[in-house]
Structure formats: structure tokens, C-alpha cells
Amino acid sequence: MANSKYEYVRSFEVEDEIMLPNIIIVRIDGRNFCRFSKFHEFEKPNDMKALELMNLCADAVLEKFPDIIFSYGFSDEYSFVLKKTTKFYQRRASKIHSLIVSFFTSVYVNKWKAQFPQKDLRYAPSFRSRVIGCASIEVLQSYLLWRQSECHLNNQYDTCFWQLIKSGKPENEAEEMLKGSLKQDRNELLYQSFNINYKKDIPEIFRQGTCSLRTVEDIVKYKEDGSAVKRCKRKFTRVYSENIASRRFWNNQLCLVKELGQFTEDLSKTKSEYVKSFQHESRLMPSTWIVVRIDGCHFHSFSDVHQFEKPNDAQALNLMNSCAAAVLEEFKDIVFAYGVSDEYSFVLDKGSTLCERHARISLFGRPDSGHKALSY
DSSP: OTTSSSSSGGGSSSOOOOOTTOOEEEEEETTHHHHHHHHOOOOOSOHHHHHHHHHHHHHHHHHHHEEEEEEEETTEEEEEEEOOOGGGGGGGGGHHHHHHHHHHHHHHHHHHHHHOOOOOOOOOOOOOEEEESSSSSHHHHHHHHHHHHHHHHHHHHHHEEEEEETTOOOOOHHHHHHOOHHHHHHHHHHHHHOOOOOOHHHHHHHHEEEEEEEEEEEEEOOOOOEEEEEEEEEEEEEEESSSSTTTTHTTOOHHHHHHHHOOOOOSSSSHHHHHHHHOOOOOOOOOSSSEEEESSEEEEEEEHHOOEEEEEEEEHHHHHHHHHHHHHHHHHTTEEEEEETTEEEEOOOOOOOOGGTTTTTOOOOOOOOEEEEEEE
């Protein structure tokens, strides 16, 4: 392609490498999950089966992508931390987060029936994702403190809110009662009005969120001649902690210290400038066409495993076309779609404000897909 008339195609590839020594975090969260949970009648304030489904998806992600060594999740979100020296997809943000979020989504759909055997999946869920680069282990520590603080505060508020609703309060009155309340106020409300000790009576999985660690265990096996052979076995461990950003918790996990580094001090608060950087998202320029192209990752092996007909499988192509039709139905700003084999391109209207034109525009996830957003 070099020095040919098609060399311009290279300009469509986004240069978005996360440079060393930044630590890469991929954070995903449910898109319109309030509506999704209401539609599927999740229990309030917490649905244990729905939360376990999220945890199973996170476990599958850790198993699929060896460079992810730590995950933390609560409610409808999960954060995945890659080892500091990762070379996964040349550290390209668009590749990394699109692969992880699409795989997570496909596992969510695949495992739905096992978790909810009496409930049909009434429409396809979708998740958003972003990549966050942490310039140092201290920034990563601040990020974890920030997310777990959100878990604590959100769950405490939701517990109060739904206890008030169940006691007969209308939603607007419950919201007014909790408006401006502090953590101690909500603890008092739960104890005085509902005899609930928040710390003792609410399970830790709801209050603290869930961590999963990738650990390595030495296994010793013996040959027929009696000689010992040491082998490494990877496994995943779920843990719970009141403070995952503390030195005591983090530095006791040898796998995390080895791949990411030690925490040198305890934090009481995340710096506001750090939070601002965690929330920053690049936007595509206004009045430009946006094209989102997706394509299968390792789809040769996927088609072999599922015994697709060669050279073309009509049913597989129809499935791709059905997915594209569903995307057009869900996202009204898409005006045109074109697909071939295991890829599809979606063109958004020039005046589209979908997701405020964030570069992480999220379409439906599908197994092992990659996607990138381009502007013209």
C-alpha cells in the first residue's frame, strides 16, 4: 500500500497509543441501565442475580485477556486494570476498550438464561466503555478510591430511597427527604426508621463492590521416575475489602505489587484534578460525518469453531444483517450502514449529537468485535 493511490486509507487508523509508563484502565458501564433493570424487573435496591451476572462477565474477561490482572465492579459498571508493561494491541485505546466491552456484552447475553431461567431477555443490553491512563501508581490508587467511594455512596442512597418507597412514600417525596443528606444522616434514617444497621445488615458485596485478582500458583507434579516438575497455574480470586485503595489491602496482594507497584501511603480523598482527568472524554468535531466501523476479532477461528459454511455462510451473514438492522432501529442518528463478511460500517448524520459526539460512541456489543469511530 505504501506509495500507492490507496495510501490515504492509513489516515483512517486512529493514533491513540497509551504511552508507557501509563497504567491502562478500561471502565465499562451500562447504557440506559435504569430502563433495562426496570424493564426486566430487577429487585430494588440490589438484585443479587443481576450482580452475579456482572461478576461472571468480569471473570470471563479476565480469563479471555491475560494482560488484565485486576478488576473492580459494582452495580452496572466494571473497571479492568492491565499490567503496567502490557503490549496488548500495541496499547491502542480504541482497540483495547472496544474488544473488552464487546466481549463483556456478548458474555452478558450468553449467560443471561443461566442467571434468569424464568426471564426472557426482552431486548439487547449495551455497555459503554472508555480507556483511562494513569500516569503513576498513585493516580491508580486515587481512581480506585474514587470508584469505591461512589459504590458506598450510591448504594447507601439507593438503600434509603427504596426503603422509603417500600414504606409507602411516593418517589418525589423520598427524593426530597434525601436531598442534601450526608452519609451519617442516611445511616440514622435506616436505623431509626427501618431498624437497619447499614454496615452490619447490608451484604458487603453491595456496600464494597467486588474485586477479582489474577494470581499464579505453583503446582508440583511428579513424573513416573519420581522427579518433580513445577508448573505455574493461573487462577482468579474474588475478594472484598472496605478500602481497596488502602496500603494494607493492596500491598498484601503480591501479584498486584509485582505487576503494578506498591501503594506508599493511605489516601482519605481523591484529588479533584484527578477526578476531572478520569472523566475527560475526547469529542469528534461538529459538522463532520462520523463513521463507526466494527469487525470481528479472530473471526476465522470463531467461524471454524461454529462450523460456518465456506466460502460464505448465508445464515451467518443474515445474523450480521439482523444485528445491523437492530443498531439502526436503536440509534436514529445512523443514516446508512454497509457490511461485508464480519464487518459493518455505520454512518451518522453530520448534525448528530449522539453521546455528545464522544469518540467512544457505543453500539450493540457482539462477540469479539472491534470498533473505531472516525470523522470526515
